[in-house]
Amino acid sequence: MARRxxxxxxxxxxxxxxxxKAAQRxxxxPITLSADPAQYDYLAAERLEAIRVDTDNLDALIQECSRLRATYDIAGITSAEEKVYAAVGKLCRHFDLPGPNPASVERCCDKFVQRQLLAQAGVPIPAYCLATNATDVESSAAEIGLPVILKPAVGVGSCGVRLCRNVDELAEHTTYLLGGKHIWRSSPRILVEEFVQGPQYIPHLMGSEVIGISAADFWPLPHFVYRGTTFPALLTAEEHERIVEVSLSCLRALDLGWGPMCIELRWTKRGPVVIEVNPRLGGGPQPVQLAYGVDLVTEHMKLAIGEEWNLRRRHSHVAAVRSLVPDRDGILDWIDGDRRAAVVPGVAEVKFFVKPNTPIVRKGDYRDSLGYVIAASPSHAQTEAILQHAVELIDWSITPFPIPGRTGTICAGGVGTT
Structure with missing residues (x-):
């Protein structure tokens, strides 16, 4: 009998x-197909099977999965990565396996098309224009009114996203996006978007069910690097109801409703305004599991292999995540206190993505995070106190890169801020 x-x-x-781990449970x-398996350190650490294949090439993926079917009983195909999720949907349809609608995912991943569909359905969104050159950007910003946000029409993790508060910042970021520094996955198209202000919330959905809503905040502008999230958010019954209502409207407008999704929105004077709909799990799913006892990864896996899933809450706690972000570029000399932080009562996990002697070059997106701390307790106040205590125990040092033209080495003293 073939191995599943x-x-x-x-x-x-x-x-x-x-x-x-969910697959193994x-x-x-589990078999990972990747264009570069070495980028995932857990594959080697756990001695997991990984196969190098061009994951942008659907025919290559079909060929590799067909080859694997000769040896294994393939129970399902899925991914945690948004940029390949449409391809996953196509693979699932080719092999007659449960999966997302690839056309819906593709429409959702194109932020311009997504906004058009949301606007047609009457979902509240920021004012926006599409630009393909500097002249378009300038005229679009003038039409919407500064400040505006510039972002690639296709992209993830806030890569290339920046708030432009004046004409100089607008010109600078336009040059960055169109001048060869930003890596485009498709033809260059820029979304020029109204800067909507207000508290940020993230509804987490599976299928057509809103599981809960996180509150989120960012490190200082002009970039949009998450500082942390708290689940569930402190909301009034009316706020919760309106966010759920607009979330379900997004699903109908985009013809979504299979598997995990998260929606980024801001609460404004006119209520919830949708910033983005993502056809994937939101950030880290651990807070939902810590707070409600619902393992979204495992439930997604069950869905992908055609088994019955269960989103029933097992308890009601509060979980929070704090991202650890450096305040400078340079060489990471050392990290200290992470083990002390990990044993603080209520801390669920302390994780670093980098090791000492690693070059740190901030990019203004998700890659700036060195790691994170997660904590949980029965209340918002207690969870925040646990998290703050743990974060204060963690230090690191970064030595700035030498400045060209100067002799000797410039030493940093600064310990990273959290």
Missing amino acids: ALILVEGTRSNGLLYV LGLY
């Missing part, structure tokens, strides 16, 4: 291992 396998297309540094043999 689960195919994972690509992975992520935060969720990839969670998917592998369900009695499946």
Whole structure:
């Protein structure tokens, strides 16, 4: 009898291992297909099978999965990575396996098309224009009114996203996006978007059910690097109801409703305004599991292999995540206190993505995070206190890169701020 396998297309540094472990708990043999398996350190650390394949090439993926079917009983194909999720949907349809609607995912991943569909359905969104050159950007910003946000029409993790508060910042970031520094996955198209202000919330959905809503905040502008999230958010009954209502409107407008999704929105004077709909799990799924006892990764896996899933809450706690972000570029000399922080009562996990002697070059997106701390307790106040205490125990030092033209080495003293 052939061994049951689960195919994972690509992975992520935060969720990839969670998917592998969930597959193993369900009695499946995980196999990762990746253009560069070495980028996922957990694959080597856990001695997991990984196959190098061009994951942007659907024919290559079909060929590799067909080859694997000769040896394994492929129970399902899925991914934690948004940029390959449409391809996952196409693979699932080719092999007659449960999966997302690839056309819906593709429409959702194009932020311009997504906004058009949301606007047509009457979902509240920011004012926006599409630009393909500097002249378009300038005229669009003038039409919307500064400040505006510039972002690639296709992209993830806030890569290339920046708030432009004046004409100089607008010109600078336009040059960055169109001048060859930003890596485009498709033809260059820039979304020029109204800067909507207000508290940020993230509804987490599975299928057509809103599981709960996180509160989120960012490190200082002009970039949008998450500082942390708290689940569930402190909301009034009316606020919760309106956010759920607009979330379900997004699903109908985009023809979504299979598997995990998260929606980024801001609460404004006119209520919830949708910033983005993402056809994937939101950030790290651990807070939902810590707070409600619902393992979204495992439930997604069950859905992908056609088994019955269960989103029933087992308890009601409060979980929070704090991202650890450096305040300078340079060489990471050392990290200290992470082990002390990990044993603080209520701390669920302390994780670093980098090791000492690693060059640190901030990019203004998700890659700036050195790691994170997660804590949980029965109340918001207690969880925040636990998290703050743990974060204060963690230090690091970064030596700035030498300045060209100067002799000797410039030493930093500064300990990283959290």
